[in-house]
Amino acid sequence: MALVDQFDPQTCRLKVGKEMFTTLGTSFVKQLHSRHFDVFLDLKFHDIPNTVARAVCSAADLGVWMVDLHASGGLRMMEEAKKILEPYGKEAPLLIGVTVLTSMEDLDLLQIGINSSPMEHVIRLANLTQRAGLDGVVCSPQEVEILRNNCGPDFKLVTPGIRPIGTDFGDQRRVMTPAAAIRSGADYLVIGRPITQAENPVEVLNSINASIA
Numbered sequence: 001m002a003l004v005d006q007f008d009p010q011t012c013r014l015k016v017g018k019e020m021f022t023t024l025g026t027s028f029v030k031q032l033h034s035r036h037f038d039v040f041l042d043l044k045f046h047d048i049p050n051t052v053a054r055a056v057c058s059a060a061d062l063g064v065w066m067v068d069l070h071a072s073g074g075l076r077m078m079e080e081a082k083k084i085l086e087p088y089g090k091e092a093p094l095l096i097g098v099t100v101l102t103s104m105e106d107l108d109l110l111q112i113g114i115n116s117s118p119m120e121h122v123i124r125l126a127n128l129t130q131r132a133g134l135d136g137v138v139c140s141p142q143e144v145e146i147l148r149n150n151c152g153p154d155f156k157l158v159t160p161g162i163r164p165i166g167t168d169f170g171d172q173r174r175v176m177t178p179a180a181a182i183r184s185g186a187d188y189l190v191i192g193r194p195i196t197q198a199e200n201p202v203e204v205l206n207s208i209n210a211s212i213a
Helices: 018-034 049-062 075-084 086-091 106-111 118-131 141-151 178-184 201-212
Strands: 014-017 039-045 066-070 094-098 136-138 156-159
Touching: 014 018, 018 039, 018 049, 039 049, 049 066, 049 075, 066 075, 075 086, 075 094, 075 118, 094 118, 094 156, 106 118, 118 136, 118 141, 141 156, 141 178, 178 201
Parallel strands: 014 039, 039 066, 066 094, 094 136, 136 156
Antiparallel strands: none
16 A cells, blocks of 8 residues: 555546456455545456446445446446446446457457457447446547547546656557647546656656646
8 A cells, every 4th residue: 555655535546457456355445445535446347247237236335436347248238237326326436338458459459350440449339338328438548539529528538548758658559648638538547557667656646637737
């Protein structure tokens, strides 16, 4: 928790992904809540509809702010996940569909039988996600502007692949700076290693926040 305790919940939300959740479990999420952080549970659920719906329900019981699933799981899977959140009302987490991972390019899609560009496939999955009634999608910043135009102002766009100027792209391929992503219409930026692996994480976070203010 040493890294977490450097941050102010007024200046950021925190994402808990597969590696952290597998290692530390729900107790870690509860510790973050006790420090007043909103938590994005980034487990990208992808399974049969009943299993995903129950997993989403468990996430809601945990009190997370946002949870995601793979839009490629299909319309019925997404609809059942959305329906199971109805009893939570305004306390339900934002339910977000993952479109195409930001590490993927044309060849990666072709190798799994998808003969479309990442942009085309993202648009297709975003339209399906909106049809299912979800709150928004995860997409690369390069797709934000067209999705904002296609899906309207209320559809949430969550963008990983954010890299401040001068930082390493790592395994990301479809990337953009924080300021450019916000200008394109992104609602929430997911920024990991450029902050967590920085010599001074808080300084980097404050610099990013200043660049998008």
